[in-house]
Amino acid sequence: MRALQQRSFFFNRFAKQIILTMLLLSGPNMGGNEWKYVKDCLDTGWVSSVGAYVDQFEKMSAEFAGTKYAVATSSGTTALHICLVMMGVNEKDYVITPNITFIATCNSIKYTGADPILIDADPGTWQMDLGLLENFLMEETELRDNNCYYKKDGRRIPVVMPVHVLGNMCDMDRLMALAKQYHLTVIEDSTEALGSYYKGKHAGSFGLMGTFSYNGNKIITTGGGGMIVTDDEALAKKAKHLTTQAKSDPFEYIHDEIGYNYRLVNVAAAMGVAQMEQLPAFLKRKQEIIAFYKKELEGVADIGFQEVNADVQPNWWLPTIMTGKQKTVLTILNDHKMQSRPFWMPMNQLRMFKDNIFYNKDNRSDYVYHRCLSIPCSTNITDEELKAVAYKIKEAF
Numbered sequence: 001m002r003a004l005q006q007r008s009f010f011f012n013r014f015a016k017q018i019i020l021t022m023l024l025l026s027g028p029n030m031g032g033n034e035w036k037y038v039k040d041c042l043d044t045g046w047v048s049s050v051g052a053y054v055d056q057f058e059k060m061s062a063e064f065a066g067t068k069y070a071v072a073t074s075s076g077t078t079a080l081h082i083c084l085v086m087m088g089v090n091e092k093d094y095v096i097t098p099n100i101t102f103i104a105t106c107n108s109i110k111y112t113g114a115d116p117i118l119i120d121a122d123p124g125t126w127q128m129d130l131g132l133l134e135n136f137l138m139e140e141t142e143l144r145d146n147n148c149y150y151k152k153d154g155r156r157i158p159v160v161m162p163v164h165v166l167g168n169m170c171d172m173d174r175l176m177a178l179a180k181q182y183h184l185t186v187i188e189d190s191t192e193a194l195g196s197y198y199k200g201k202h203a204g205s206f207g208l209m210g211t212f213s214y215n216g217n218k219i220i221t222t223g224g225g226g227m228i229v230t231d232d233e234a235l236a237k238k239a240k241h242l243t244t245q246a247k248s249d250p251f252e253y254i255h256d257e258i259g260y261n262y263r264l265v266n267v268a269a270a271m272g273v274a275q276m277e278q279l280p281a282f283l284k285r286k287q288e289i290i291a292f293y294k295k296e297l298e299g300v301a302d303i304g305f306q307e308v309n310a311d312v313q314p315n316w317w318l319p320t321i322m323t324g325k326q327k328t329v330l331t332i333l334n335d336h337k338m339q340s341r342p343f344w345m346p347m348n349q350l351r352m353f354k355d356n357i358f359y360n361k362d363n364r365s366d367y368v369y370h371r372c373l374s375i376p377c378s379t380n381i382t383d384e385e386l387k388a389v390a391y392k393i394k395e396a397f
């Protein structure tokens with residue numbers, strides 16, 4: 001008891017010291033060549049939408065993901081939107097996607113005018129439940145002329161957009177087989193899954209196209225930015241064209257369709273190149289962080305972690321625990337300036353999507369939503385800070 005009190009005293013004092021400033025949930029780690037490459041852009045004036053760093057960042061991203069091509073975009077959201085535009089998705093269509101995801105997935109679908117069909121979550125892995133997806137496709141859709149249609153209103157379902165939630169992945173063999181059987185194009189929202197693999201193949205390289213996000217909380221960041229990866233040369237060229245206002249003449253301002261200003265600028269790409277150089281080290285640190293948290297917290301009261309299928313090697317981008325004491329733990333951590341966050345409110349509970357098709361069993365997304373919280377895991381977090389976080393979490397029980 002006395003030992004515990006002493007420990008408690010030490011950690012409370014320690015927590016106060018480190019927490020003069022907020023311990024970020026998943027903050028940027030600018031420990032490499034960022035200054036040097038950004039300075040290079042400023043010194044040379046190559047700050048805007050063309051430049052060698054954009055090309056280099058795209059090349060490094062394609063190489064890392066194991067795809068032939070990569071096209072940089074202004075964000076993960078715009079990357080998703082352009083993929084859907086290229087598939088001709090429109091207001092007469094549906095796109096299948098998980099009910100547990102960040103809002104950007106569904107927003108990108110709505111930008112095209114299409115509606116998301118929301119599939120409930122697997123309560124263990126928190127990914128789209130493939131059993132439910134299969135049931136939905138079997139019971140609620142029909143195939144005509146190599147297209148999939150929703151039986152009730154005859155609207156087309158051209159795309160399934162799986163999300164690799166928190167860098168974890170579902171059984172991709174099963175998902176790809178279902179997509180093939182039902183003539184669905186797969187566009188992967190792999191925005192959170194840079195460095196995640198299924199059977200040794202990188203996330204984003206399964207579908208016709210995959211996407212990454214480089215916003216401030218991702219495993220690498222360009223401040224804000226995104227990437228489309230694909231093996232299809234025509235799609236890569238089209239993505240570049242559409243994201244640069246569909247300008248069809250190198251000199252004159254002639255545009256051959258409605259385009260978008262969705263480019264990533266060179267100064268951001270310069271950060272991206274520096275961040276990519278450190279990605280292996282960042283991934284290693286994420287593995288250490290999750291190993292530490294599991295060692296300290298698994299089996300403490302009802303605390304559980306995201307289940308991972310044997311074929312999946314996640315990047316452990318955002319360690320997240322599950323507990324009935326979600327609210328208490330959130331309060332304790334945030335009160336001690338250890339930034340922690342609840343899971344996203346499931347899409348079917350948001351005003352904009354509450355009337356959309358939600359195919360579920362026992363509304364498991366709601367169960368996950370009310371129990372999960374993400375805990376501090378920046379790649380530059382120190383071992384002492386990790387200990388302080390684990391200690392504070394245990395205090396809740």
Ligand SMILES: Cc1ncc(COP(=O)(O)O)c(C=O)c1O
Pocket residue numbers: 075076077078101102104105163189191192212213214215224225226
């Ligand atoms: C699942 C998911 N989809 C899409 C996005 C959108 O990425 P961005 O914030 O770069 O637009 C994010 C990241 O924020 C995300 O987590």
